[in-house]
Amino acid sequence: MKTRISVVVLLLIEVVCLASYFFCEIKETSELENRTLMTFDMVVSHPPAEDSIVYKATVSERFDEALKDQFFARDWVSLHYVDYTAFLDNLYVKGKRTVSNIFASDKPNSNTSGQETATDYDRWPVYGSPVLTVFPSRSYTYSKIGNLSRFEDTDYIFEGPKINPPDFVQVKEHAAQIEHIHELFPDVKFYSYFVSSLNSTKWFDEQLDFDTPDYFELIAQYMPGYMRMSRLIYQDKAKYESMFYKSDHHWCHNGYMQGYEDIYDMISEDYQLSPLKTPIKIWNFSDLYGIEYRGSRASNLQGLYDGYDEFIIPEYDLGDRECYSIDLTTGEEIPVTLCLWDTYKNGEMSKGRYHDHYIRFYCSALDKDGNDYSNEYYLIRNNGSHTGHCLLFVSDSTGRAIRDVLGSHFDTEIYLDYRNMSQVKVDEIIEQYDVDTIVMNGYGSVWTGEKYSFHFTDGFGEE
Amino acid sequence: MVFSSLTFLFVFLPLCLITYFLVPSKYVLARKYVLIAFSIAFYASGEPVYVFLVAASVSITYLFSRQIEKGNVFAFVAALIVVLLPLGVFKYFNFIIDNINRLFDRSISNIDLVMPIGISFYTFQILTYIIDLYKKRVKRQGNIGLLTLYIFFFPQLIAGPIVKYADIEPALRSSNEDWDKIKDGTKRFIIGLAKKVIIANQIGYIVNQIAATDFSRVSTPIMWLASVAFTIQLYFDFSGYSDMAIGLGKIFGFEFNENFDSPYHSLSVTDFWRRWHISMGSFFRDYIYIPLGGSRKGKLRRMLNILIVWAITGLWHGANWNFVAWGLYYAILLMAEKLFLSRILKKCPKFIAWIYTFFVTVIGWTLFMWDTNSLHYMVSRIRRLFSQTGVVYPFSVSALGLNANMIYLFAGILISTPIGKWIADLIKKWFGPYTKDKQAFAVAHDVIMIGMFIICIMFLVGETFNPFIYFRF
Numbered sequence: 001m002k003t004r005i006s007v008v009v010l011l012l013i014e015v016v017c018l019a020s021y022f023f024c025e026i027k028e029t030s031e032l033e034n035r036t037l038m039t040f041d042m043v044v045s046h047p048p049a050e051d052s053i054v055y056k057a058t059v060s061e062r063f064d065e066a067l068k069d070q071f072f073a074r075d076w077v078s079l080h081y082v083d084y085t086a087f088l089d090n091l092y093v094k095g096k097r098t099v100s101n102i103f104a105s106d107k108p109n110s111n112t113s114g115q116e117t118a119t120d121y122d123r124w125p126v127y128g129s130p131v132l133t134v135f136p137s138r139s140y141t142y143s144k145i146g147n148l149s150r151f152e153d154t155d156y157i158f159e160g161p162k163i164n165p166p167d168f169v170q171v172k173e174h175a176a177q178i179e180h181i182h183e184l185f186p187d188v189k190f191y192s193y194f195v196s197s198l199n200s201t202k203w204f205d206e207q208l209d210f211d212t213p214d215y216f217e218l219i220a221q222y223m224p225g226y227m228r229m230s231r232l233i234y235q236d237k238a239k240y241e242s243m244f245y246k247s248d249h250h251w252c253h254n255g256y257m258q259g260y261e262d263i264y265d266m267i268s269e270d271y272q273l274s275p276l277k278t279p280i281k282i283w284n285f286s287d288l289y290g291i292e293y294r295g296s297r298a299s300n301l302q303g304l305y306d307g308y309d310e311f312i313i314p315e316y317d318l319g320d321r322e323c324y325s326i327d328l329t330t331g332e333e334i335p336v337t338l339c340l341w342d343t344y345k346n347g348e349m350s351k352g353r354y355h356d357h358y359i360r361f362y363c364s365a366l367d368k369d370g371n372d373y374s375n376e377y378y379l380i381r382n383n384g385s386h387t388g389h390c391l392l393f394v395s396d397s398t399g400r401a402i403r404d405v406l407g408s409h410f411d412t413e414i415y416l417d418y419r420n421m422s423q424v425k426v427d428e429i430i431e432q433y434d435v436d437t438i439v440m441n442g443y444g445s446v447w448t449g450e451k452y453s454f455h456f457t458d459g460f461g462e463e
Numbered sequence: 464m465v466f467s468s469l470t471f472l473f474v475f476l477p478l479c480l481i482t483y484f485l486v487p488s489k490y491v492l493a494r495k496y497v498l499i500a501f502s503i504a505f506y507a508s509g510e511p512v513y514v515f516l517v518a519a520s521v522s523i524t525y526l527f528s529r530q531i532e533k534g535n536v537f538a539f540v541a542a543l544i545v546v547l548l549p550l551g552v553f554k555y556f557n558f559i560i561d562n563i564n565r566l567f568d569r570s571i572s573n574i575d576l577v578m579p580i581g582i583s584f585y586t587f588q589i590l591t592y593i594i595d596l597y598k599k600r601v602k603r604q605g606n607i608g609l610l611t612l613y614i615f616f617f618p619q620l621i622a623g624p625i626v627k628y629a630d631i632e633p634a635l636r637s638s639n640e641d642w643d644k645i646k647d648g649t650k651r652f653i654i655g656l657a658k659k660v661i662i663a664n665q666i667g668y669i670v671n672q673i674a675a676t677d678f679s680r681v682s683t684p685i686m687w688l689a690s691v692a693f694t695i696q697l698y699f700d701f702s703g704y705s706d707m708a709i710g711l712g713k714i715f716g717f718e719f720n721e722n723f724d725s726p727y728h729s730l731s732v733t734d735f736w737r738r739w740h741i742s743m744g745s746f747f748r749d750y751i752y753i754p755l756g757g758s759r760k761g762k763l764r765r766m767l768n769i770l771i772v773w774a775i776t777g778l779w780h781g782a783n784w785n786f787v788a789w790g791l792y793y794a795i796l797l798m799a800e801k802l803f804l805s806r807i808l809k810k811c812p813k814f815i816a817w818i819y820t821f822f823v824t825v826i827g828w829t830l831f832m833w834d835t836n837s838l839h840y841m842v843s844r845i846r847r848l849f850s851q852t853g854v855v856y857p858f859s860v861s862a863l864g865l866n867a868n869m870i871y872l873f874a875g876i877l878i879s880t881p882i883g884k885w886i887a888d889l890i891k892k893w894f895g896p897y898t899k900d901k902q903a904f905a906v907a908h909d910v911i912m913i914g915m916f917i918i919c920i921m922f923l924v925g926e927t928f929n930p931f932i933y934f935r936f
Contacts, residue, residue, distance in 0.1 A: 006909035007646050010653075010916060011477075017920070018473050060464060060508045067469035071924045081925025088867040 020072035027070065037069040038062060082146040082304060089144045134214070134233050135201035146301040151237065155307040156246040157297045161204030168222070170448045175222045177454040177461055181438070182224065184456075185430055191266045192223070192440040193259060194231035195251060195398045198240065200444060219447055228266045232259055245309045248295020250358045253282070253312045256401040263406060263439060273409040274385065279314035285357075286310040289347050293357045311357045313344070316405045319384035325365045325373035328423040334373050336365040338380075338404060362400040377424065378415040379433070380404070385411045392426075392435040394418060396442035410437070418442060418452040426454045464508045465621075466652075466707045467659045469923055475505065483715065484640075491638045495612055498715060505617035506580075513579035520546055521614050524589050525607045531596050532603040539597045546593065550586045553578045558782035561836065581621040583779055585614055587746055592628040594750055601629045609635045618711035622704050624722040624742035631717060639716035648713030653916050655706025660919045662878075663699035664926070665871035666692050670832070672865060678843070686847040688860070688872075690829040695875035697828060698727060701740070727824070727879045730816040731808050732796045735824060743779075747772050765801070770794045781834060785841050789830040796823060817881060 026039050042048055043062045071077065142149045142161075150157045178190060194216050198204075202212045216231050223229065232255065234240040243255030251259065257279075264276050285291050292308035324333040340361050343349050350360065365374040380403075391410040393403060396418050407413030414433055416424065429435065446452045453461065464471050479501040486493045507514040523545050530538030557573040564571055592613070595601040604610040612635060619626055673681060673689040681689070705722035712719045722742050729735035736744050755768045770791070777790020800808070808816045826845065833844055846852075860866060877883045 004642055004646075006913060007642070007649055009913055010649060011480075013913070013916065013920075014473060014477050018477060021473075060470065064468050064470045067473060068924050071469070074924055077921050077924045081921060085867045088870050 017072070021067070021070060024070070024072045030069075030075070038065040039070065040066050042066065079304065082301070086144045086146050086304075089147075134231075135196070135203065137205055138201075138203045138236065139206065140203055140237055146304050148297055148301060150305075151241075154237075154241055154246070156241050156244075157301070157305060157307070158198050159249070159297070160199045161207055162199055168218070171219050171222050173453060173461060174447055175224065177456075178227060179224055180456065180460045181426065181430070181454065182226065184427055185435075188430065188436055188438055189267075189270055190224075190227035190438050190440070191263065192227060192229045193263050193266070193442075194229070195255075195259065195441070195443050196232045196234070197443055203237075215444055219444070228269065230262050230266050232262070245293070245295050245358070246307055247293070247298035247305065247309050248356065248358055249297055250295070251398055251401070252309070253314055253401075256398065257314060259398070259441070260402040260405055263402070263441070264409070267409075267437065267439070271389070274387070277316045277405055277408065280317050281315045283313045283315060283344070284310060285313065285344055285349070289349070291349070291357065293355075295356055295358060299356070311361075313361065315341075316408070318404055318408045319382060321383060321408070322381045323365070324379040324381075325367075325376040326379055327373075328376050328420060333379060334367055334376075336367050336373050336378075338365055338378065340364050340366075358401070359397070362403075363397065375420070377417065377420055377429075378403075378413075380407050380413040380415065382408055382411060382413070385409070387411055389437055390414070390433050390435045392416065392429060392433075392438045394421075394438065394440045396446050398443065399441045402441075406439070418446045418449075421452055422455060424455065425457045427456050427458075464505055466704065466711075467656055467664075467919075467923065469920075470508075472920070472923075475501070475508075480714070488638045488640070491636070492606075492608070494638055495635065496608060498617075499608055499612050499615060502612065502615040502617040502620065506615065506620060510580055516549055516579055517585060517615065518611075520549065520585070520589055521611050522607070524593060524614075525604075525610055527593075528596060528603045528610075531593060532599075534597070534599075539593065542593050543590070546586060546589045549579070550582055552576070553582055555778075555782050584623045584625060585620060587625045587743075588614055588619075588628075590750065591625070591746065595628055601632065604628070604632075604635070616712075616717070618708040618715075618717075619719065622701070622708075623740075624705055624708060624719050625746050626719055626742070630720060634717045637716070640714070644713050644716065648710040648715075650912050651710030651713060652707050653710075653912050653919070655703040655708075655710060656919045657915045658699045658703030658706060660922045661915075662871055662875050663696050663703055664922070665868050666696040666699070666875055669865050669868050669872060670696055674833075678847075681847060683847060683849070683851045685860075686844070687825075690825050690832070690848060691876070692872055693832045694727075694825050694828045695872060695879060697831075698723070698879050699875055725879075725884075727821060728817075728881050728884065729820045729824075730813060731800055731805055731820055732793065732823060733800050733805060735820055736793070736797070743776075747776055751775060766798050769797050769801070773797070780831070783834050784836045784838070785830055785833060788841060789827060792827055792830060821880070 021040075026041075027037055028039055030037050036048070038048070040063075043059060043066055047062060068074070140151060141153075142151050142158075144150075145157060148157050148159055149161065181188060182190070196216070200212070200215050205212055216229075220229050232243070232251070234243055243251055243258065245252045261276065264273065267273060286293065287310075291311050293311040294305075294308050298305050298307065323336050323338045325336045326333055340349065344361060349355075349357070363374050364372060365376070365378065366372055385408070387410060389410045390412040391407055392414045393399060393407060394416045395403070399415070399417075403413070403415045407415065412433055414429055414435065416429070430438075440446070455462070464475060466472075479497075482501070483494055483497045486497055488494070503514060503518075506517065524542060527538045527542040527545075531542060553576055556576070560571050560573055563569060592601070592604075592610075596603060604613070613626075613628055613631055614620075616631075669692040670689055673685060673692075676685075702723040709719045709721070720742060722740060724738040724741065726735055726739035729738055752768055752772045755771060756764055757768060758765045773790040773794035774787060775790070776793075777786040777788070780786045780789070796804075808819065811819075826848070829844055829848065830841060833840065835841060860869065877886065
């Protein structure tokens with residue numbers, strides 16, 4: 001190639017890329033990534049808010065981000081980049097089988113030297129670890145898709161497989177917080193429910209070269225004996241798939257109906273509740289409106305994944321009730337409607353390809369003017385119930401699907417999302433509403449994350 | 464702004480090239496002023512305020528230069544102090560305060576300062592000019608614009624190479640660009656870009672992921688992975704930057720000296736430091752080690768000089784005790800080599816010498832990679848390389864989500880060590896007959912360069928892929 005040609009070609013590439021910014025349409029959102037994109041307008045005149053996904057502190061950072069987000073072939077490049085990364089991921093996994101066990105010493109059982117001190121035992125109680133039997137070893141084949149994995153035969157996508165290690169120091173702190181509530185309010189009863197994720201099973205031990213212990217039992221060892229504990233169990237992949245969305249990280253109607261029943265059974269051990277509720281109707285919004293529900297994991301994969309879910313919602317008779325969002329800062333009670341029943345029944349729901357219907361349906365709290373107050377905690381008064389019990393239901397987003405039906409067994413329900421824990425004092429809530437039942441629900445991470453800790457007016461547990 | 468950003472590649476560089484080459488080559492000074500303007504814009508894009516600090520350093524140097532050239536010691540010392548003062552304040556003030564507080568149990572407040580980008584590099588460049596001027600090794604630059612260009616020239620402003628004034632002075636006066644240089648410079652720039660974007664950034668993910676992991680869960684193999692990954696990342700990152708700087712310099716007619724010469728091929732630590740960050744090594748040799756007496760004043764003095772130079776080298780890299788420890792570590796190794804080790808290494812098979820050098824280099828980078836003032840912190844990281852005591856619930860490569868990045872690490876090791884050279888020699892042997900067609904070979908070479916540039920752009924765009932999964936919950 002003559003001297004100048006290669007330089008000219010490179011210059012041409014630069015010019016084409018640069019010119020594309022002037023001639024291609026500016027995109028404000030990416031359907032593939034399900035997020036806002038940085039536009040040139042946002043660089044100087046309308047900088048994104050600090051809590052925005054595209055937030056960048058400086059003008060030059062925002063400009064560079066805009067160049068990336070508005071790149072003319074961004075979707076094509078991103079798709080191939082994700083695909084290529086998945087290919088490398090698979091390459092390594094296959095390669096690892098032949099390169100022997102370079103990392104064999106990663107197995108906890110192969111390391112015994114450092115496990116004799118008390119601190120180590122607290123963090124990783126290997127001795128006496130319960131053997132996981134409820135999710136016995138299986139051998140399910142999967143392939144990588146983007147940064148996720150997929151059961152090829154059924155098209156279910158999931159995170160991992162990965163080792164999901166609990167931080168037992170944090171678990172101990174959670175136990176201490178529960179103990180403190182118990183000291184302050186000895187009559188309050190405690191229940192906890194684990195929504196078991198795939199990574200807490202033994203199904204991928206071979207691929208991970210790891211012997212997964214029973215995390216639930218390990219955590220239970222730290223918890224006070226007066227707290228009843230239970231978990232979602234699925235014996236095999238088929239059962240798992242019936243309980244979780246294939247494209248989303250939440251449990252679907254079969255899963256949360258089972259969860260509701262399990263929690264109901266736990267509480268019933270202690271006192272009489274109104275009879276377990278069965279749905280008056282099961283709505284399949286996909287049948288009605290042709291919704292192809294692609295949840296969070298599908299949007300994570302952009303266009304790599306074509307699978308979709310049906311959006312099925314059981315409707316219960318919840319009786320006469322009043323719902324309020326409690327402003328986390330002012331404590332103001334704002335009357336709201338929980339769940340988008342009317343919107344969905346009237347066919348007014350969003351039909352975007354990657355709209356997350358689970359979150360849109362269950363996580364909304366609209367006042368009469370349509371303003372959303374979902375990011376607060378909720379007070380639900382069931383006017384038809386006269387049991388004298390008040391429930392504090394603390395949960396991650398999985399709890400939103402059973403919040404209403406479970407709470408309908410109580411005169412009053414306070415629903416608190418784990419992510420709002422730092423903004424409330426739990427003892428204040430218990431005292432104000434005369435709470436006598438606390439249910440904690442969620443994936444294992446809610447027991448191991450510092451941000452999910454209870455906070456108290458006396459500053460317990462805070463340095 | 465960094466070279467590996469779309470802002471630089473799609474906006475800054477094309478604009479700079481177009482403006483520069485639109486000025487006819489006979490207007491040499493006008494071309495230089497174009498470079499000055501773009502260099503100031505380049506620095507101001509990241510440091511809009513500190514651009515005045517650099518300008519002040521340049522102006523003061525210019526003002527003092529006439530007196531320095533005349534051999535005025537006062538002007539020389541005053542210029543040195545004034546130029547070194549910002550480096551001392553911005554880089555070392557809080558470090559000194561922290562140590563005073565710790566030593567004397569005081570609570571003097573730190574000052575909230577953001578260190579200007581590239582301050583260590585441009586300060587050293589100014590120093591070389593001042594010292595060389597005083598020693599009459601160079602002539603005074605009477606044009607403040609050209610002096611500004613020497614300090615501010617954007618390819619080497621942020622991270623070197625540290626260019627001596629004497630080396631760049633002829634290019635400041637003339638316009639030496641031609642198509643061959645532009646092509647060579649472009650190729651060199653793309654090689655550097657690929658080193659940074661395709662290799663270093665991907666390996667960097669491994670390092671960051673392990674660094675962010677609870678240390679009590681980092682096993683010995685994972686610790687080695689982090690250390691080796693950092694060793695390779697640092698080479699590709701820094702040498703990539705140097706390649707880009709050298710390439711850009713060449714496009715504008717400047718010839719910078721090489722900054723790296725296959726450092727991981729070294730057969731001793733002495734050899735390593737002749738190949739790694741050469742411009743820094745030669746600065747310390749020419750401006751500190753030799754003025755201290757070098758090796759001319761006896762064995763003991765030589766050892767002391769090595770110790771001083773390497774303590775300063777460590778501190779130059781960062782205001783933390785781990786950098787000092789890193790510098791002293793190399794001082795000890797170099798002293799050992801000067802005293803006896805190099806004789807043993809020369810007798811050893813090359814493979815053993817290479818293993819030794821690579822091993823001590825990895826240990827050295829392990830000290831370097833964790834910014835810390837805690838001795839316990841440093842020792843614990845080094846100890847973890849050899850013992851798993853205290854490790855609880857260790858992570859694996861898969862569990863850390865690093866599978867896809869391992870391939871880059873393997874590639875990086877292959878390319879940067881003699882293994883790569885051995886493979887390249889084999890390929891040359893096999894494909895030797897096919898490379899006789901020089902025209903075809905050149906075409907293939909150019910196509911690969913263009914392909915590499917496109918891949919770099921794809922990486923830069925693709926790696927920002929940021930699906931927003933939990934948009935509210």
